[in-house]
Amino acid sequence: MAIKVGIPRALLYYRFYPLWKTFFTELGAEVVTSQPTTQEIFRKGLKKFIGDTCLPMKLVFGHVITLADKVDYLFIPRLVSIEKDTYLCPHFAGLPDVLRAIMPGLPPILDTHFNMKKKGITMKSIYEAGKRFAKDPHKIYRAYQRAQEEYKKFLERIRDGVTPQEAIQAFNGEEVPPLKGRRERLNIALVGNPYTIYDPFSSLNIIQRLRNLGARIYTSEMIPDETIEEMVCALSKRIYWTFGKETVGAAFHFLDSEEIDGLIYIISFECGPDSLLKEIVDDKARGGKKVAYMSLVIDEHTGETGMDTRLDAFVEMIRRQRTKKVRIGEGVKQGSVPKRRLGW
Ligand code: SF4
Numbered sequence: 001m002a003i004k005v006g007i008p009r010a011l012l013y014y015r016f017y018p019l020w021k022t023f024f025t026e027l028g029a030e031v032v033t034s035q036p037t038t039q040e041i042f043r044k045g046l047k048k049f050i051g052d053t054c055l056p057m058k059l060v061f062g063h064v065i066t067l068a069d070k071v072d073y074l075f076i077p078r079l080v081s082i083e084k085d086t087y088l089c090p091h092f093a094g095l096p097d098v099l100r101a102i103m104p105g106l107p108p109i110l111d112t113h114f115n116m117k118k119k120g121i122t123m124k125s126i127y128e129a130g131k132r133f134a135k136d137p138h139k140i141y142r143a144y145q146r147a148q149e150e151y152k153k154f155l156e157r158i159r160d161g162v163t164p165q166e167a168i169q170a171f172n173g174e175e176v177p178p179l180k181g182r183r184e185r186l187n188i189a190l191v192g193n194p195y196t197i198y199d200p201f202s203s204l205n206i207i208q209r210l211r212n213l214g215a216r217i218y219t220s221e222m223i224p225d226e227t228i229e230e231m232v233c234a235l236s237k238r239i240y241w242t243f244g245k246e247t248v249g250a251a252f253h254f255l256d257s258e259e260i261d262g263l264i265y266i267i268s269f270e271c272g273p274d275s276l277l278k279e280i281v282d283d284k285a286r287g288g289k290k291v292a293y294m295s296l297v298i299d300e301h302t303g304e305t306g307m308d309t310r311l312d313a314f315v316e317m318i319r320r321q322r323t324k325k326v327r328i329g330e331g332v333k334q335g336s337v338p339k340r341r342l343g344w
Pocket residue numbers: 054055056057089090091092193268270271272273274
């Protein structure tokens with residue numbers, strides 16, 4: 001019987017799931033994921049959590065609990081850096097230790113150390129991740145190559161205009177509604193940490209809510225890396241957090257874009273990096289006139305009614321702005337923003 005590896009549907013699941021799943025499957029393991037987040041999963045995590053932290057970290061606890069009795073191993077990598085010259089928030093590096101300390105009795109945790117700040121991914125990290133399933137380094141490397149191929153397809157789907165959440169659905173063989181048939185009339189961009197935006201529970205399904213209001217959604221994953229770099233270069237200080245850099249770079253790009261009607265920055269309450277980056281994005285938005293902007297701070301107490309009210313008001317404001325533009329003869333451009341990127 002195949003060894004079962006559990007991958008919680010939380011945090012960087014929304015960025016790397018196709019890569020991780022293919023890697024372990026190629027090595028003969030069976031990958032098991034937790035179910036989409038529910039109130040019950042959230043409550044389970046909350047019961048275990050001691051102290052204050054952001055919602056995404058609380059959620060990962062609930063996902064780990066629901067997976068624990070179904071798998072032989074849990075894959076919770078110790079992620080320090082996932083690209084050159086930037087870091088992830090320190091919560092990621094400490095997560096395997098925190099889980100072991102708070103939840104004794106969990107299946108063994110595969111806590112491969114990934115620190116790509118200087119050299120990108122190393123053979124050592126790849127071998128470390130696969131050595132429980134195969135001893136031959138060539139076999140492990142081949143599994144990684146296959147995983148990269150699948151990952152590239154995942155990125156291409158995102159470049160074609162679907163969200164990462166939909167690209168994962170497509171990777172899993174689920175049906176994704178075709179882009180061509182959608183009749184969206186507004187172009188709205190979302191920025192923020194991917195695990196907050198794409199987890200329908202933590203974002204209160206903002207993507208679907210906006211689509212119901214007639215919006216086509218753009219996200220930072222659709223912007224080329226070079227554009228993100230170019231945008232953040234203008235700042236007086238470097239941004240050292242990977243998702244912080246993406247958020248600010250993408251927000252700056254969208255705020256300058258002719259095609260985007262509105263930008264929403266989704267912030268997790270109690271997120272240290274977001275509280276600083278919000279000031280930078282707010283400042284840029286105050287200086288620009290083209291794109292409507294709002295930030296939404298989200299935590300477990302955010303209600304659906306409050307969310308609907310804010311989104312309705314935001315969309316209504318954009319519609320009025322567009323009507324005004326047409327009246328004064330500027331016209332309203334339709335089009336698409338440049339696509340990109342990501343890489344491991
Ligand atoms: S960056 Fe913010 S939301 Fe993400 S894990 Fe760190 S504190 Fe939580």
